[in-house]
Amino acid sequence: MEVILLGATGSIGTSALEVVKKQPDKFRITAISANRNIDSLLKIALEFRVPKVIVTDKNAPGIEKLKELDDAEIFTGIEAAADICATDSAGIVLNAVVGSAGYLPTKRALLSGKTVALANKETMVSYGEVINQILAAGKGRIIPVDSEHSAVFQLLENKKKEELEKIILTASGGPLRNHRDPANATVEEVLRHPTWNMGSKITVDSASLANKGLEVIEAARLFNVDSSKIDVIVHPSSVIHSFVELKDGSIVAQLAHPDMKLPIQYALNYPRRQNRQIKRLSLRDVSPLEFFDPDKEKFPLLSYAYEALDTGGTMPAVFNAVNEEAVSLFLGKKIKFGEINTLVRRTMDLHKAVSAEENAILEADKWARKQILIYSEKT
C-alpha cells in the first residue's frame, strides 16, 4: 500500500513512521511533507527513500539542503501538497499537519477517491460540513486517527445510527487540572502533559480544554450527531479512549495503553488488525479508573466550543482560527494563558455566523486571525 504522509516531522508523523517501519512489506511512503523542519525532512526522505518531498513553507530556512536528495522531486507550498494528494498513485493519505492548513490536502485527497487517515482535527472543525458533502457524494473516506475518534469509530462499527444514545469523549484533564491559577500558568507548565507526548499546539489546547472542544465538534462532524449526543468526561489516566452509550443502556469502551501508534496502525490497516506495537495494557496496573466532570468555569473553552457547534455555520471555523492564533501568541510568550479564553470569547461575540460554504469559511477564518493581529498590535 502506498502512503502519503503529511506532517511527517511532527509527533504524529514520527509515530506513523514507526508504524510503517514495522510493516515494511505492506507500506511504501510516496510523499512526505514538513513546514519548516528541513533537517528532519531530509533525514526521513533518505531513510524511507521517499520520491516526493514537500516543504509547505516556501521560505523555510535551509531549504536548499534538499538538493542533496538526488532521487527525489522537491515541491513547495500547501497547494503542491494538495496537488500530490489528488494525483499521486498512493491509496491513502495520513494527514498529520497541525492547524486548518490541513484542509486543502484532505479535500483534494477525498475528491480523488483516496482514504484519508485524519489526525488533523482542525479540518473537521472548520470545514466539516464541506468535507461531509464530499463524503456524501461518495468520494473518498475518512478513518479518524485522533485517539478518541478512533475509539468511537471502532465502537460504532456494525451499529445502526438509531442505536446510539451518546458518545462520551474522555479527556485527560491536561497539565493544569489541579493548577490553582491556570490563567497565569507559564508556557513550561502548560507543555508538561501528564499522559501524552504531543506537539506544542495540541498540548496547549489540552491544558485549556480547547482540544476537547475541538474534538466535540470533530465528533459531531465525523459521526453526524448534534451536541446533545456528545458528552465529555475527565479520565486522568487516559487508558479509556472513549465510550459509546447505546439505546439499550450498554456503555461500551475502547481501552489501550495511551500511545498514538495504535490509532495510526488501525487507520492504516483498516479493516484489518495487526500485531500489537504498543505496550500491553494491564488492567491491574490501571485500577482504580477515575472519572470527573470537566471544570467548565476554570476552562471555559470547552463550553465555547459547544456554543460554536450549536451556532454552526462559520462559527466553528472562527473558534478554531482564533484559538490557533492565540495559542501561537501564548507559545511566543506574548499573552498570558488566560488571555486565550478572553480572545476566543471576544472574537466569537463579534462574529456574525453565516452558512458554512467554503469561501465563507475561508473569509471567517481570515477575519478571526485579523482580530488577533489587531489585539496584539494594541497590547
Ligand SMILES: NC(=O)c1ccc[n+]([C@@H]2O[C@H](COP(=O)([O-])OP(=O)(O)OC[C@H]3O[C@@H](n4cnc5c(N)ncnc54)[C@H](OP(=O)(O)O)[C@@H]3O)[C@@H](O)[C@H]2O)c1
Ligand atoms: N500529537 C498527538 O498525540 C495528537 C493526537 C491526536 C490528534 N493530533 C492532531 O494531529 C495533528 C498534528 O499534531 P502533532 O502533535 O503531530 O503536531 P506537531 O508535532 O506540531 O507536528 C505538526 C506537523 O505539521 C507540520 N506543519 C506545521 N505547520 C504547518 C502548516 N502551516 N502547514 C503545513 N504543515 C505544517 C509540521 O512541520 P514542521 O515540523 O516543519 O513544523 C509537522 O510536520 C494536529 O491536528 C493535532 O491536533 C495529534
